[in-house]
Amino acid sequence: xxxxxxxxxxxxxxxxxxxxxxxxxxxxxxxxxxxxxxxxxxxxxxxxxxxxxxx
Amino acid sequence: xxxxxxxxxxxxxxxxxxxxxxxxxxxxxxxxxxxxxxxxxxxxxxxxxxxxxxxxxxxxxxxxxxxxxxxxxxxxxxxxxxxxxxxxxxxxxxxxxxxxxxxxxxxxxxxxxxxxxxxxxxxxxxxxxxxxxxxxxxxxxxxxxxxxxxxxxxxxxxxxxxxxxxxxxxxxxxxxxxxxxxxxxxxxxxxxxxxxxxxxxxxxxxxxxxxxxxxxxxxxxxxxxxxxxxxxxxxxxxxxxxxxxxxxxxxxxxxxxxxxxxxxxxxxxxxxxxxxxxxxxxxxxxxxxxxxxxxxxxxxxxxxxxxxxx
Numbered sequence: 246x247x248x249x250x251x252x253x254x255x256x257x258x259x260x261x262x263x264x265x266x267x268x269x270x271x272x273x274x275x276x277x278x279x280x281x282x283x284x285x286x287x288x289x290x291x292x293x294x295x296x297x298x299x300x
Numbered sequence: 301x302x303x304x305x306x307x308x309x310x311x312x313x314x315x316x317x318x319x320x321x322x323x324x325x326x327x328x329x330x331x332x333x334x335x336x337x338x339x340x341x342x343x344x345x346x347x348x349x350x351x352x353x354x355x356x357x358x359x360x361x362x363x364x365x366x367x368x369x370x371x372x373x374x375x376x377x378x379x380x381x382x383x384x385x386x387x388x389x390x391x392x393x394x395x396x397x398x399x400x401x402x403x404x405x406x407x408x409x410x411x412x413x414x415x416x417x418x419x420x421x422x423x424x425x426x427x428x429x430x431x432x433x434x435x436x437x438x439x440x441x442x443x444x445x446x447x448x449x450x451x452x453x454x455x456x457x458x459x460x461x462x463x464x465x466x467x468x469x470x471x472x473x474x475x476x477x478x479x480x481x482x483x484x485x486x487x488x489x490x491x492x493x494x495x496x497x498x499x500x501x502x503x504x505x506x507x508x509x510x511x512x513x514x515x516x517x518x519x520x521x522x523x524x525x526x527x528x529x530x531x532x533x534x535x536x537x538x539x540x541x542x543x544x545x546x547x548x549x550x551x552x553x554x555x556x557x558x559x560x561x562x563x564x565x566x567x568x569x570x571x572x573x574x575x576x577x578x579x580x581x582x583x584x585x586x587x588x589x590x591x592x593x594x595x596x597x598x599x600x601x602x603x604x605x606x607x608x609x610x
Contacts, residue, residue: 255594258535259594262535262537262593266400268393268396269400270393272393272396273389273394273397275389276391276393279389280384281388282353282390284384285355285370285375285391286353286370288374288375288378289352289362289367289370289371289374289375290348290349290352292346292478292482293361293362293363293374293467293478295463295464295467295468296464296467296468296473296474297474297475297483298474298479298493298494298496298498299492299494299496299497300494
């Protein structure tokens with residue numbers, strides 16, 4: 246494989262990583278803004294009946 | 301290769317070796333930090349602070365008395381199964397971030413249930429290979445898709461709320477970390493346990509027996525969290541690096557890998573949990589960890605740059 250092709254591949258992979266990281270941050274922020282974090286907290290601080298096998 | 305490059309490589313290999321060697325200690329620390337509220341085990345209650353707004357990286361039940369954060373799979377189902385939402389941007393984004401930053405390093409180093417299976421596999425006795433059971437790997441993607449993402453959103457009650465199907469019917473962590481310690485400390489919870497607990501206990505016992513015989517059966521075949529992280533192993537910043545100029549194709553790394561991966565053929569295979577068994581096994585120190593945006597240097601690259609003889 247030529248060096249230029251290798252460089253292109255590396256750039257492409259770095260770009261994919263950056264896009265995914267940015268998407269992750271945006272999704273987390275959007276989720277927090279629409280109130281998902283509250284639902285997570287409300288579920289986590291009460292005993293999860295399904296998890297422990299009560300019902 | 302210049303002198304600084306060689307020094308850098310040997311430092312990286314030294315760090316890789318040390319990291320792989322310290323794995324059990326790191327797993328213990330990660331499990332402790334994930335379940336840091338130890339007094340709650342004696343009180344028979346769970347931590348109720350705002351720390352549970354954030355998820356922990358590994359599979360760790362939020363009904364464990366010591367749990368410091370939320371279980372990502374439980375939280376995902378909680379949001380999907382709520383009356384307000386049918387998809388969780390918050391948890392999906394969080395898992396994408398962890399997937400890109402660490403990939404399945406989380407399974408190998410940070411997951412409490414992964415460590416539990418590792419310990420069980422150390423029990424002396426006959427061990428079996430899972431190489432012929434490779435197709436079962438795909439089961440975990442079905443578990444993620446059907447039990448975690450689809451059923452909690454589709455099968456809902458009159459209030460529009462869905463069940464956390466994976467937590468309810470399949471997850472052994474709830475019994476191990478939640479039901480058993482809570483039932484031991486609280487007679488009220490003990491008396492409330494019924495058929496569902498019995499079913500989940502059967503699942504837990506099956507996983508325990510299989511973990512003694514096979515290496516990490518739950519991670520390989522069932523775990524939806526491992527399935528999610530595995531999708532990011534190839535693009536993760538945490539990668540395995542094979543120096544092809546040093547590899548003598550002895551096959552020792554392939555034989556040492558309990559996740560049935562050939563690191564020389566596919567260093568960032570979705571099943572690789574970065575346990576470092578291949579780093580230990582390599583007689584020429586050709587395998588090491590690599591972290592960062594720049595990707596692996598192959599033999600061809602070294603040849604292009606004139607670092608090795610053709």
